Each structure stands twice: as C-alpha cells, then as structure tokens.
Amino acid sequence: MKIKKILAAALALAMALSLAACGSSTDSDEPAQEETVAEEQPSDETAAEDPSSGETTAEDTAPEGQKVLILYFSAANTKDTDAVSSATPMAGDVSSTRWIAEIVHGQMGGDIEAIVPSVDYPLSYNECADYAKDEANNDARPAFEPLSVDPAEYDVIFIGYPIWWYELPMVLETFFDTYDLSGKTIVPFMTHGGSRDGGTFQMIQEREPGATVLDGIAVSGTAAGSDSARQDVLDWLNTLGLK
Ligand SMILES: Cc1cc2nc3c(=O)[nH]c(=O)nc-3n(C[C@H](O)[C@H](O)[C@H](O)COP(=O)(O)O)c2cc1C
Structure with missing residues (x-):
C-alpha cells in the first residue's frame, strides 16, 4: 500500500x-488511481515514421472467418481532419494511438475507423487536460459522430485510446454505453504518459461483461513511432492467438 x-x-x-x-x-x-507507474509523461515530441511501413497487407493477414474492426480515439480526432494537437504525442503526422491502430490494421486486416467526438477536444495539452478532468468529474457522456460501420457485424473489435486522468476517456464510456458487444472479442490497446493501462482493460470487461476482453497492450505515447514500440505491438499481436 x-x-x-x-x-x-x-x-x-x-x-x-x-x-x-x-x-x-x-x-x-491527483487523479484517483493507485495502480500507476510514473515512468514517463506526455510531450510534444514527434517521431517521424510511417506507421504502416514494412508490414504485410491487411488482406493477407485477416484472421480466418473473423471480421475485424479497429476503432481508435485520440484528441487529434476532429470532424474536419486529424489535427495536430499538443494533447497528443504525434508519431510522424498521426497521433500515438492512431499510429498503433494502423499497425494493427496492417497486421490484422479488417476495417479501421476513428471515434470522432461531436465536439472537438481542445488541442492544447493544458486546455484538453482541464476539459477532460471536468468531463470525468461530471461523469459526462460526450457524444461521438455516427460510425460508418456497425460493430454488431464484427467478431473481433480492437479498440484504442489514450489514458486520460488515469481512466478511459469519457467518450469511450459513451461508446460502451451505446454498444452491447456481448459475444464479441474485444482487444484493447492504449497509450499513456506513465500510468500504463491504469486498470482500463478491466474497466472495459466490466462495461462489456458479455464480451471476451483479451490482454491489451499499453504503449508509452512518446515511444510511438519508434522501431521498438512497433516491435512490441507486433509481438503482442502474435500472442493473441487470433491468426
Ligand atoms: C486530458 C489528458 C489526460 C491525461 N491523463 C494521463 C494520465 O492520467 N496518465 C498518463 O499516463 N497519461 C495521461 N495523459 C497522456 C496521454 O495518455 C498520452 O499522451 C497519450 O499518448 C495520448 O494519446 P494520443 O497521442 O493518441 O492523443 C493524458 C493526456 C491528456 C491530453
């Protein structure tokens, strides 16, 4: 203790x-979360690297007979375009969470889509931090734009997000309130500035008790874009037994 x-x-x-x-x-x-590791914090540093380079094509690798959907949320997901946000450690020109999403897509195939909040998050780190803290304190359920896909039609749903104030971003709470993913396999992946998964993999299982939630991966946001982080993601995908 x-x-x-x-x-x-x-x-x-x-x-x-x-x-x-x-x-x-x-x-x-101090956000209320005890299981934390203060190993790293977010920064504006970028790591320019093409997230999809050097990978086999999605069509070649989709798990047999399984429809795969990859969803990801990041503060940089805005309605007009992916924005450059100091709330987001960018990996090249994409957010750290999107960078992982694209690696997963390259390896696992299927469809990929951003969860885009209906109201853009502030793009400055500090304003975003304050805004997100208010949302968490108010147990808010911020709306997101309709998805172009129906998660009900998929077997395996990868879902990516940054940890915010030691928890799931509240727009993810809206997502899990919206969709009953019973019978699906959910595979979480997340980025962080030191808290690692913050217990969010377990939170997802609690939100979706009828789903099977596989072991997710937690990647430091500032490591996104690096060869070692890419290898970590690839190694993790290989452990899932989905192919
Ligand atoms: C609003 C906000 C709250 C955050 N809270 C935490 C936190 O509690 N613990 C942590 O390790 N990192 C925290 N971070 C850092 C992000 O999790 C990290 O930068 C992540 O890589 C961002 O993902 P993105 O590049 O997809 O936006 C926070 C960042 C923001 C913007």
Missing part, C-alpha cells in the same frame, strides 16, 4: 511538472 502511494504521488508530481512545462496555471489534482 505504501509503495502504491509512493508511485501515485510520483505520477502526480510528474504530471504536475509536465503541465507546468507547458506554461499553464492548470491545477494538478
């Missing part, structure tokens, strides 16, 4: 420093 408290305090300090480094007066209340 003592160790957990130390880790939580360390993460809170790291987040506070990160926010301060962005030059804002944003307060740094």
Whole structure:
C-alpha cells in the first residue's frame, strides 16, 4: 500500500511538472488511481515514421472467418481532419494511438475507423487536460459522430485510446454505453504518459461483461513511432492467438 502511494504521488508530481512545462496555471489534482507507474509523461515530441511501413497487407493477414474492426480515439480526432494537437504525442503526422491502430490494421486486416467526438477536444495539452478532468468529474457522456460501420457485424473489435486522468476517456464510456458487444472479442490497446493501462482493460470487461476482453497492450505515447514500440505491438499481436 505504501509503495502504491509512493508511485501515485510520483505520477502526480510528474504530471504536475509536465503541465507546468507547458506554461499553464492548470491545477494538478491527483487523479484517483493507485495502480500507476510514473515512468514517463506526455510531450510534444514527434517521431517521424510511417506507421504502416514494412508490414504485410491487411488482406493477407485477416484472421480466418473473423471480421475485424479497429476503432481508435485520440484528441487529434476532429470532424474536419486529424489535427495536430499538443494533447497528443504525434508519431510522424498521426497521433500515438492512431499510429498503433494502423499497425494493427496492417497486421490484422479488417476495417479501421476513428471515434470522432461531436465536439472537438481542445488541442492544447493544458486546455484538453482541464476539459477532460471536468468531463470525468461530471461523469459526462460526450457524444461521438455516427460510425460508418456497425460493430454488431464484427467478431473481433480492437479498440484504442489514450489514458486520460488515469481512466478511459469519457467518450469511450459513451461508446460502451451505446454498444452491447456481448459475444464479441474485444482487444484493447492504449497509450499513456506513465500510468500504463491504469486498470482500463478491466474497466472495459466490466462495461462489456458479455464480451471476451483479451490482454491489451499499453504503449508509452512518446515511444510511438519508434522501431521498438512497433516491435512490441507486433509481438503482442502474435500472442493473441487470433491468426
Ligand atoms: C486530458 C489528458 C489526460 C491525461 N491523463 C494521463 C494520465 O492520467 N496518465 C498518463 O499516463 N497519461 C495521461 N495523459 C497522456 C496521454 O495518455 C498520452 O499522451 C497519450 O499518448 C495520448 O494519446 P494520443 O497521442 O493518441 O492523443 C493524458 C493526456 C491528456 C491530453
């Protein structure tokens, strides 16, 4: 318990420093989550690399007889286009979560789609942090734009998101309220600035008790775009037993 408290305090300090480094007066209340590891925090650093390079084509690799859908949410998902957001460590010109989504798509095939909030998130880190904290405090259910696909028609649903205030972004709560994914296989992947998955894989299982939630992957947002992160994602996909 003592160790957990130390880790939580360390993460809170790291987040506070990160926010301060962005030059804002944003307060740094400690989000309620004990299982945290303060190993890294988000930054604006970019890692220019094509997320889909060097991979086999999607059509070649889709799990036999299984329809695969890859959904991902990021603050950079806006209605007009993917935006450049300081709330998002960009991997080349895509968000860290989208970068992983595209690797998954390249390996697993199927369809890929962004979850786009109906109201854009602020693109500055500090404003986004404040906005998301208000949403979490109010247990909000922010709307998202209609998907062009029906998740009911898929067998395996990969879902990607950044951890926000130690939890699922609230728009993901809206998603899980909207869709009953009973009978589906859900495969989470997420990006973070030090909290790792923050217990969100278990949260997804609780939101979708009728689904089978496989072991997800947690990738540091600032590592997205690197060869080692790509290899981690590829290795993880191979452990899933979907092919
Ligand atoms: C609103 C907000 C809240 C965040 N909260 C946390 C957090 O609690 N723990 C953590 O490790 N990282 C946190 N981060 C960092 C993001 O999880 C990380 O930068 C992630 O890679 C962003 O994904 P993206 O590039 O797809 O937007 C937060 C970032 C934002 C914008």
